[in-house]
Amino acid sequence: MVSKRSTSKKKAVRGPAGLNSLGLDARKCMTLVEGLNGLLASYQVHYQNLRGCHWNITGPAFFELHVRFEELYTKAQNVIDELAERILTLEGRPLHTFSAYLKASNIKEQRDLTGPYETVRSVMEGMSKLIALQRGVLTLADGAGDEATATLIGDNVTVMEKDLWMLRAYSAK
Ligand SMILES: [Fe+2]
Secondary structure: OOOHHHHOOOOOOOOOOOEOOOOOEHHHHHHHHHHHHHHHHHHHHHHHHHHHHHHHOOOOOHHHHHHHHHHHHHHHHHHHHHHHHHHHHOOOOOOOOHHHHHHHOOOOOOOOOOOHHHHHHHHHHHHHHHHHHHHHHHHHHHHOOOHHHHHHHHHHHHHHHHHHHHHHHHHOO
């Protein structure tokens, strides 16, 4: 049986007013979480677009692009998980439904792309949008003094910019 005393409401352990459990400005972190959720949504659509390219690619470049798209969606899948878990670390909730992703994504769904040129171009466009979105998130992370999010995003931009260069080189005429 639980005594009355032990059921009395305990005060939540909190830092100074306005700060979250990480010691960061709670309001700035919620704005950052919104930015991260927009990035997460766009990444999910980009990921599914990559799966479509991986499945539907046809022609003489099939073997190399089929594999390349798989490498890229595997990378994207890892980043997606990192983003969602960073949102939770910041005391937010990651978007996790297709309907929410489609609403919040800056990237549109692609369908029925089969040729090497159109698939690579579509993936490159997605990456360019993700890089721009990540720069926006970097600004929010800097504003919140959140170096961990800034490092996560900054490192990812470096990798994505290199992947974008390789696709640009591949598709040069
Ligand atoms: Fe596959």
